[in-house]
Amino acid sequence: MKTHLCELLGIRYPIIQGGMAWVADAALAAAVSEGGGLGIIAAANAPADYVRAEINKLRAKTDKPFGVNIMLISPVVDEIVELVIAEKVPVVTTGAGLPNKYVPSLKAAGITVLPVVSSCGMAKMVERAGADAVIAEGGEAGGHIGDLNTMALVPQICDAVKLPVVAAGGIADGRGLAAVMMLGAVGVQMGTRFLTAEECSIHPRYKEKIIAAKDIDTITTGKRLGHPVRALKTPFTRAFLKNEGDPGMTPEELEAFGSGALRKAVQEGDEKGGCFMAGQSCGLVKRIQPAEEIMRETVTQAEDILKGAVRWVK
Numbered sequence: 001m002k003t004h005l006c007e008l009l010g011i012r013y014p015i016i017q018g019g020m021a022w023v024a025d026a027a028l029a030a031a032v033s034e035g036g037g038l039g040i041i042a043a044a045n046a047p048a049d050y051v052r053a054e055i056n057k058l059r060a061k062t063d064k065p066f067g068v069n070i071m072l073i074s075p076v077v078d079e080i081v082e083l084v085i086a087e088k089v090p091v092v093t094t095g096a097g098l099p100n101k102y103v104p105s106l107k108a109a110g111i112t113v114l115p116v117v118s119s120c121g122m123a124k125m126v127e128r129a130g131a132d133a134v135i136a137e138g139g140e141a142g143g144h145i146g147d148l149n150t151m152a153l154v155p156q157i158c159d160a161v162k163l164p165v166v167a168a169g170g171i172a173d174g175r176g177l178a179a180v181m182m183l184g185a186v187g188v189q190m191g192t193r194f195l196t197a198e199e200c201s202i203h204p205r206y207k208e209k210i211i212a213a214k215d216i217d218t219i220t221t222g223k224r225l226g227h228p229v230r231a232l233k234t235p236f237t238r239a240f241l242k243n244e245g246d247p248g249m250t251p252e253e254l255e256a257f258g259s260g261a262l263r264k265a266v267q268e269g270d271e272k273g274g275c276f277m278a279g280q281s282c283g284l285v286k287r288i289q290p291a292e293e294i295m296r297e298t299v300t301q302a303e304d305i306l307k308g309a310v311r312w313v314k
Contacts, residue, residue, distance in 0.1 A: 016135070
């Protein structure tokens with residue numbers, strides 16, 4: 001399976017690994033890139049020195065294309081943009097806002113830019129700014145999410161822009177890949193599926209919780225704060241939702257309550273105080289596998305489905 005995304009990024013499989021904060025480090029990104037997809041290092045709120053060190057670690061493991069995800073609401077976003085340009089990072093994905101301010105300088109440095117978008121309006125704006133492709137992410141995704149679901153969002157964005165469209169949100173196997181290609185996408189971004197990659201360095205309890213999760217085991221919190229987040233149902237997320245409905249709790253108090261929760265889940269496996277971000281596809285994730293095997297399995301299943309699709313046409 002070779003799509004325009006493979007040609008654009010120089011990869012074997014039309015699969016991008018999600019830029020998950022505290023999760024997407026050099027070890028996971030290198031394994032995905034070496035295995036044929038596009039591995040992503042998450043800059044999140046980390047300082048430039050940390051991101052530079054992760055880039056160097058990745059380059060010591062693979063010479064394949066990779067990317068850095070820039071979170072646009074980070075207080076050090078300007079430093080991270082300067083860093084990826086200086087380090088000649090081949091690909092940048094962006095999230096949590098519009099990257100239009102930074103696209104010209106990234107493009108001038110020869111960097112391929114793929115913003116994550118959650119609406120047609122956003123897609124049109126980043127197209128005008130000069131983005132190379134867009135990642136249309138539906139609300140089924142883990143972490144920070146928009147309102148529209150993937151099935152509704154992807155074809156509308158395909159109609160709205162001339163850019164290649166990568167689908168994200170709720171995709172964890174070849175059935176999802178095949179489905180979004182029929183909607184007009186040229187590939188997928190997967191996050192939740194890679195949480196159980198052998199090379200993913202999250203706490204073992206996090207992986208166990210993903211594998212044990214059912215279809216109804218995620219919850220969305222943070223709508224009151226203007227940035228909803230999808231994660232597994234845990235004592236922490238239930239408490240956050242309860243606090244969110246308490247008019248006596250200020251937004252500042254709510255933000256403070258959630259501060260550091262993702263780190264506690266990733267590094268400590270803390271079930272009481274940790275936020276285990278995951279998408280609605282968590283019920284499809286059943287075992288720990290090498291990253292390359294995850295991608296090969298996904299693409300093989302998609303190919304088999306697409307080859308058999310002619311039985312529906314007479």
